[in-house]
Amino acid sequence: MKKPWSISTTLRNPERLRDFLRVLKQLENHEWNIENQKKYQILLIKERLYGYRNNQFYKGLSQNNINLIENPQKFISFDKAKEIFESKKYEDSPMRGRQSINPLKKFGFAIIKNGKIVITDLGKLFLDEKFDIGEIFFKSFLKWQIPNPDSKDYSYKEGYDIKPFIGVLHLIRRVNEKYAEIGKSEKGIDIAEFSLFCPTLINYKDIDLYAEKIIYLRKNTEGKNNREKIDILKKYSIEFASKFIGTSNSKITIKLLNNLKDYGDNAIRYFRLTRFIYIRGGGYYIDLEPRRSIEINKLLDYDNAKSQIFESKEYYHGYISDNSKPELPWETIKELSEISNKLLEEIILLEKKLKLPRKLFPDFNKLDIDSIKKLIVDLRAYRRELQEKENYLKSQEIEQIKKYIEELQNINKLDNKSISLEKFIYLGLNALNDAIEIKPNYPVGDDNEPTFTAPGNMPDIECFYGKHNAICEVTMLTGRNQWYYEGQPVMRHLRDFENKHNDKNTFCLFIAPKIHRDTINTFWMAIKYEYEGKKQRIIPLSIDNFIELLKILIEIKQKGNFLKHDELFRLYNNVLEKSETMNNSDQWLKDIPKILTSWKKTLI
Secondary structure, three states, X not given: OOOOOOOOOOOOOXXXXXXXXXXXXXXXXXXXXXXXXXXXXXXXXXXXXXXXXOHHHHOOOOHHHHHHHHOOOOOOOHHHHHHHHHHOOOOOHHHHHHHHHHHHHHOOOEEEEOOEEEEOHHHHHXXXXXXXXXXXXXXXXXXXXXXXXXXXXXXXXXXOEEOHHHHHHHXXXXXXXXXXXXXXXXXXXXXXXXXXXXXXXXXXXXXXXXXXXXXXXXXXXXXXXXXXXHHHHHHHHHXXXXXXXXXXXXXXXXXXXXXXXXXXXXXXXXXHOOOOEEEEOOOOEEEEOHHHHHHHHHHHHHOOOOOOOOOOXXXXXXXXXXXXXXXXXXXXXXXXXXXXXHHHHHHHHHHHHHOOOOOOOOXXXXXXXXXXXXXXXXXXXXXXXXXXXXXXXXXXXXXXXXXXXXHHHOHHHOOOHHHHHHHHHXXXXXXXXXXXXXXXXXXXXXXXXXXXXXXXXXXXXXXXXXXXXXXXXEOOOOOHHXXXXXXXXXXXXHHHHHHHOOOOEEEEEEEEOOOOHXXXXXXXXXXXXXXXXXXXXXXXXXXXXHHHHXXXXXXXXXXXOOOOHHHHHHHHHHHHHHHHXXXXXXXXXXXXXXXXXXXXXXXX
16 A cells, blocks of 8 residues: 655654754664664653653553653653653564654664664754754755665655655646646645645656646636535545545545645645745745745756665665765856846845845855855845844834734634744834844744744844843743743753843843743742842743733834833833742732733833
């Protein structure tokens, strides 16, 4: 029975892949034998990267062990983790370690060479503190293919022969071309089309056929109402899935369709990181990134998505561990100059729009390849800087602030809640006042839309003002795991930022749907007493509190006034001063809305 390809659904978060790799590094150069396969899984349990808050894993464990895992303040020794692992009584316990390493091998971050664990050059880049998540996954996806010598999951005999990422880019381009041929506007492929057709595209020879299927399905739903469209799509999907796996068993077919939705959603999330696709149509369509059209067209003209044949597993390992491969077809003087010129044209338009003077860059016609590549990096960084300035100007409009409020009020209805929360808090902070710079640390596509949340080793947002500085940390977590993932890391980020920018007082704005008692008690100790020897200035706000802050801003603007950052930090100080008169963090938290109301009366 055929099966679709998938990016690991057990590790939906790329940051977790990095954590799994970090733990694997402890075993680098060790034999990948039965003992170390078990040891790897035990280390993951020890680090709470496997089993934490997993009800399925908790089955059969003693309540004492569950309580230990659930309490991140308590240290899990290796021996204790081993006891927990062995108490599960797995039929094939080494298999757990093999399953956990598989995503790392799939993406080329780690390999087994001569029987030993090796972290590849790409894996070392991923572990570097200054890693570029987009570049990491782009280089990985260019090489990811099925079948491959390191996996027995797929074979040429069963019809598998594709590089999934490149195949998806080809499919989107062919659909756009075919749609244009019948006089329709190109729009990429929608989420339902992606989930049905992309993970089931298992052979590069079927790209054109699948593009025809998508056009056929669109023609069938054209002019129909929503109910009719849903019925047509459902009927077609069942027939398609049944034919793909070669069964008339409806339970198996429905299970496949449910899996395809998960596979599609996860593939979109990961492929978006590469900056080669972007989301349009209100988040409904997945299309090729127009700002990378030179690279995309050159790549697709060069690579038809057919998988490569490798003489041996060792040769394959050499290929995926070589960070210089594959050679990028646009890295010639001609193409790099075209990319530079296209970027420069976009920058000039943004400068004119923002009424800024022209920034001069070296003449790329006089540069060698390495210098042009560096120039392209600089141009993209400057373009993002201009896009951020554009965001600031837009954020000053009352209608834009109302949109931010609406999005924050409906945050739980959004697909990518955590990414959306970071984005709209960042935009709201831009709207508030005269900051020198509000700097989000999430990675972005060329459209300046976030592709993922900020890395875990830095603040979510950094804020620079004339007289003060601040960081902002946001989370959608509300349970006790909020304390685990945010408590110590937030205080550490704040202290590191304070040490780096020690010329001004630094505050931390912590925003969540609601703040867990363990989180606020952790912050309370740092605010009232100390963290690493000094008190900290942490302002805990619910999303509703922040929305109220934006509503106050609208009232101020409607009266023709401007909220200066001095006033905002007066509010922050009022919150902190209130903590000094209270003995309990819960009451302090409950008083924050009153503090907001009192502050508002002094302004309006």
